[in-house]
Amino acid sequence: GQSLEQPSEVTAVEGAIVQINCTYQTSGFYGLSWYQQHDGGAPTFLSYNALDGLEETGRFSSFLSRSDSYGYLLLQELQMKDSASYFCAVRDSGQNFVFGPGTRLSVLP
Amino acid sequence: NAGVTQTPKFRVLKTGQSMTLLCAQDMNHEYMYWYRQDPGMGLRLIHYSVGEGTTAKGEVPDGYNVSRLKKQNFLLGLESAAPSQTSVYFCASRQSSNYGYTFGSGTRLTVV
Numbered sequence A: 001g002q003s004l005e006q007p008s009e010v011t012a013v014e015g016a017i018v019q020i021n022c023t024y025q026t027s028g029f030y031g032l033s034w035y036q037q038h039d040g041g042a043p044t045f046l047s048y049n050a051l052d053g054l055e056e057t058g059r060f061s062s063f064l065s066r067s068d069s070y071g072y073l074l075l076q077e078l079q080m081k082d083s084a085s086y087f088c089a090v091r092d093s094g095q096n097f098v099f100g101p102g103t104r105l106s107v108l109p
Numbered sequence B: 001n002a003g004v005t006q007t008p009k010f011r012v013l014k015t016g017q018s019m020t021l022l023c024a025q026d027m028n029h030e031y032m033y034w035y036r037q038d039p040g041m042g043l044r045l046i047h048y049s050v051g052e053g054t055t056a057k058g059e060v061p062d063g064y065n066v067s068r069l070k071k072q073n074f075l076l077g078l079e080s081a082a083p084s085q086t087s088v089y090f091c092a093s094r095q096s097s098n099y100g101y102t103f104g105s106g107t108r109l110t111v112v
Helices: none
Strands: A003-005 A009-013 A018-025 A031-037 A044-049 A053-057 A060-065 A070-075 A084-091 A097-099 A103-108 B004-007 B010-013 B019-025 B031-037 B043-049 B064-067 B073-078 B087-094 B107-111
Touching (some): A009 A018, A018 A103, A031 A060, A097 B043, B019 B031, B043 B073, B073 B087
Parallel strands (some): B010 B107
Antiparallel strands (some): A031 A044, A031 A084, A060 A070, B031 B043, B087 B107
């Protein structure tokens, strides 16, 4: 079966650093993606990790450990506009991704 | 602007009615997908297509049909709507060599 776990909610203050974890159990694994979704909006692609390690893109970084079936999204210098839901997604086959339940991030002033 | 366009944006159906959701992309992407999003459950794959004329079932295909007669369009059909199909439906597309989806803005469907 397919199973992805994320914390349901995370709260942090402006300017802080926050880490959103994702653990997975899937029938296949080719890579891990992260998406951001603001209320009422569409998911937008943030990152994709196929290999172990940390990938940095501006204030956002994504990490993958395939041996631990674990990854995380790191958001630095938090801004109010970062308040949104964040989804991890596992590429479990050549074509498809399975999405996690999402983590709602609230950034407080 | 380039991207994925979904129509309609909102729809209310009565139980048993049928409808078709249209997804169009102008990025020449090979792969297209239909997901549904329900509170607390993330996005679940309904059907997908890896090229013109091809379709395949995803995680929750029952009650839905799809067609991809042209590369740029992917249609999702509900033959006999049920209240359990009340959801937000997202279409997405991507290149075969790129692992980031581009999503449409969604269709909010209510079945009463």
